[in-house]
Amino acid sequence: MKKQQTHTRLLKTGVTLFGEKGYHGTGIKEIVDALQIPKGSFYNYFKSKEHFAAEIVAHYTGIIDTHWETCMASGPESDPLVMLQHCFEHMVSLQEEQPTQTGCLIGNLAGELAESSDLCRVALNNAKTAWCTRLAGHLKRAQEVGSARTDIPSDELAGFCWDVWEGALLRMKVEKSTASIRKTIALLFEVFLRSSAS
Secondary structure (H helix, E strand, O other): OHHHHHHHHHHHHHHHHHHHHOOOOOOHHHHHHHHOOOHHHHHHOOOOHHHHHHHHHHHHHHHHHHHHHHHHHOOOOOOHHHHHHHHHHHHHHHHHOOOOOOOOHHHHHHHHHOOOOHHHHHHHHHHHHHHHHHHHHHHHHHHHOOOEOOOOOHHHHHHHHHHHHHHHHHHHHHHOOOHHHHHHHHHHHHHHOEOOOO
């Protein structure tokens, strides 16, 4: 039980530090020091820092999934498109609650590791695919009820949403403001995704 707790605490600490300083800006010593455990014990849980990063991707994905499920449960079920916009706006609000807007850890790590670590690239791609698949399902429902455009397949719309979202988060970090990302979300959902008939 204690070993599992330490494993989880290491992942949580990694999410925080990688989010704030990036993969290359965070050392293993910094991670274990934050938990006051010996550096050597890190390797009882992870084969390497690279494997640690791959597990962090999966752990972070689970955290985001929980946020999405909670948010969707509170959204209007009658219009899936409005529900999705509500979820995106909620995710921006979570960024605003943080002392520093760190953006999306998946996107951040992709910029650092996608070319140098195939292990992490696969983990990152799996996270992106799962996110897009879930989003495509909701967009498909929005198409069926007539609120979302139907001239583009839902899976392609979901991929476009991923690109827009990650790009908007990078802009947020550069500008140190969420004003532009809120405008981008409004444009995405109220103009680009919405059916002209609705």
